[in-house]
Amino acid sequence: MTNLEKYNQVFVECLEITESALNADLIYNSVEQWDSIGHMAMIAELEDTFDIMIDTEDVIDFSSYEKGKDILAKYDVEL
């Protein structure tokens, strides 16, 4: 499984959405499950999946599906 596939899988499972929803419109609070609690659960899942520890500033900045890709790049996760 590629890193992008792993990244997508975390979104699909944590937010209970289909892959077709993974696009630039997917932002924080745009789907019911991506509230603050869902956000923290997804961050935890991403940390486990890629074995990283995301800084609090980046947890706050992680505002969309696309932005998340930029943030993971800071932790040497190439998608």
Next chain:
Amino acid sequence: MLSGKNVILTGSAGGIGKKTLKALAENGANIWACARKPTKEFEIYIDELKKKYNVQIVPVYFDFQDEQQIKEAVKFIRSQKKTVDGLVNNAGMTYNALFQMTSIEKMREVFEINFFGQFIFTQYVVKLMMRQKSGSIINIGSSAALDGNSGRSIYGASKAAILCITKSLSEELSSYNIRVNAIAPGITDTNMVEASMTEEVILETINNTKLKRIGKPDEIANAILFYVSDFSSYVTGQILRVDGGLG
């Protein structure tokens, strides 16, 4: 009481910290013993406890004024792939001075150690607890945060901030089955008290307690044990005064 549980204890080389370390080990917990820097005396103390109680105690050294060090410490704990059942935020510094004799630099230092450092550390540790959907966080406050003693405005304010966080976090983390409580010790027989209070003030404070004596570090450690253990499984968002009835 704590067999199989893994607990992070900060400030473990201090007066209350060392007694808490012993109490946790005595009751079967494995411990990450956090302290600012290694000393031979502390390493020997840890080795003795490990042998005596057959538990794992791993020292973790970092400075609460250095965010990068805090992050590295949590990374190290995380790398051990164990559950984190308890976090005891015991690290802190004391400071006594009249409000108008307190510099902003000193105020920042006190808050950096007593509040901001612990805040950041807890943020990272909470993420580990959220994954496992369990945990108990114990913040060590102070009766000074509740009573507002003369000369303790800054110290008391930094501890009051910790008590406020306790209440808010207990709400925010309840859905993850993480309990958050605090202990507010009164005057306790530690080097920190001896170094920061005159004998006259110590005696006056003792006289203001109902039990008419100074508290022992073991008595604070016992309250911490209660909160770490499942004996407090239905207790969250509480501040327990352990002060001999100060007031």
